[in-house]
Amino acid sequence: MELRPEQLVSQLGLDQPAPPPLRPAYLIAGPEPLRVLEAADAVRAAARQQGISEREVFEAEGNQREPDWNALESSFRAPSLFASRRLVELRLPSGKPGKEGAEVISAFCADPPGDVTLLITAGEWSKQHGGKWSEAIGRIGQIAIAWAIKPHELPEWIERRLRARGLRADRDAVQGLAERVDGNLLAAAQEIDKLALLSDGSTLDRQAMEELVADAARFDVFRVIDAAMNGQGAQVSRMLAGLRAEGEAVPALLGMVVLELQRGAALARVEARGGNLNAEFKAQRIWDSKQPMYRRALQRHDVRRWEAFVAQAGQVDRIAKGRGRPGLEPGDPWIALERLLLAVAEPRAARLLAGPGA
Incomplete structure (x- = not known):
């Protein structure tokens, strides 16, 4: 069974x-x-x-x-x-x-x-x-x-984990935490561990929950990249919109984006020549829990495309640095970054990279 x-x-x-x-x-x-x-x-x-x-x-x-x-x-x-x-x-x-x-x-x-x-x-x-x-x-x-937790199952998963940590929360508080972590079980687990340290033992309502936990659903660059590598194009667009609304700057995000794309290209080269991916994962210091994500991404793109992604990231950087400066790359860096990450998430979206930057 x-x-x-x-x-x-x-x-x-x-x-x-x-x-x-x-x-x-x-x-x-x-x-x-x-x-x-x-x-x-x-x-x-x-x-x-x-x-x-x-x-x-x-x-x-x-x-x-x-x-x-x-x-x-x-x-x-x-x-x-x-x-x-x-x-x-x-x-x-x-x-x-x-x-x-x-x-x-x-x-x-x-x-x-x-x-x-x-x-x-x-x-x-x-x-x-x-x-x-x-x-x-x-x-x-x-x-x-371990099938993926569906959105309607997440509150129950959170409630069980809260009880396992000796915590009590009302239904509204549990729903609030589910909304904040946006399906990310690791983020939920981390926030619950923090609650176990900060809670005074009383039943948490939504206000107390919001006061105690960080906004785990903050659309940070790590989760945007994970969404792209996992083929979740809709989440990529939504998270980038959140980052833009929070006032983040594209150049501040590109360092991690480029690093992950370079990792993907390195893994693709090893796979293309029949090398040992596990050894390359270790060399790249990619944890076991992250490896399935990279394997899924490698199934979608060959070496040439990964190298094209790295090159495109350079163009996004030039657009971001040249905005408003004559003679440099024109366009909207947010749109360029979104097109790049959507192409990583979905091969059919790669045609967007040939389009204009704005």
Whole structure:
């Protein structure tokens, strides 16, 4: 049975004096990185609580595009060196183990070693990702899928998290926080953590909530870039309008925009030559939770287009610096920036880059 990550965490019984023993295998996947990360952390915590001190991690390394399946299979059957039980983690950012990997996972599930708990995490997931290998996990273990939280589900998610932090808030306050974070679970989690430190223990109403939390829905450049990389063109336009209304200046935003576009171009070059994306993610210091976003963006654009984006960012900078100065690039820098980021979000919008800047 497919669980929500929060259901899996509850089943692990971390707050119980005698929690149930771990299952032989867990699969935690989905497009909501915070929920995947926290559910995986709960499995790790449960393993430590039950005396599992040895941990092995398998992922693609060096020039490999997949984990070393032979090494993983050998590890399943090898005796533990330092402890009686082990947690073996398999990281599949794409959610697809391929034929060889599926066979290794299925073989493990057919005869799971008594000293191994297998934890598989994936950043991508859809109904098409599953197969015999995931069905095999479901028969001996647990599958938790972190589907994206829908707008009407967000208040309930926030309310559960508030209760978990020992906080109480009325419905209007919860709705206000949901409006402020605008669907960003990480921002919501951060604000709730702040509330846990600042609240006096009384039930929060909307006014108290607004006084205590920062405006997490402030349309900052980080979230604009995330929206572009995730293919959310409508959010890009709305957030840029918010930034413009707040009096931000385009040159102040471009530094981060250029950095992210250069990262995208570097990743695209590695992918084009068949190199190891995981190694490049590490070299670029891109966290695990951010990698699915970049992978989605790489599926939309090739190397030439990423390099064109970087060049276009230079043109946006010239427009911003030359506005009102004769002889420099004419146009509206906000429109130019919006066209650039919409092109990143949606390949069909790339034709906008050929248009005038105003």
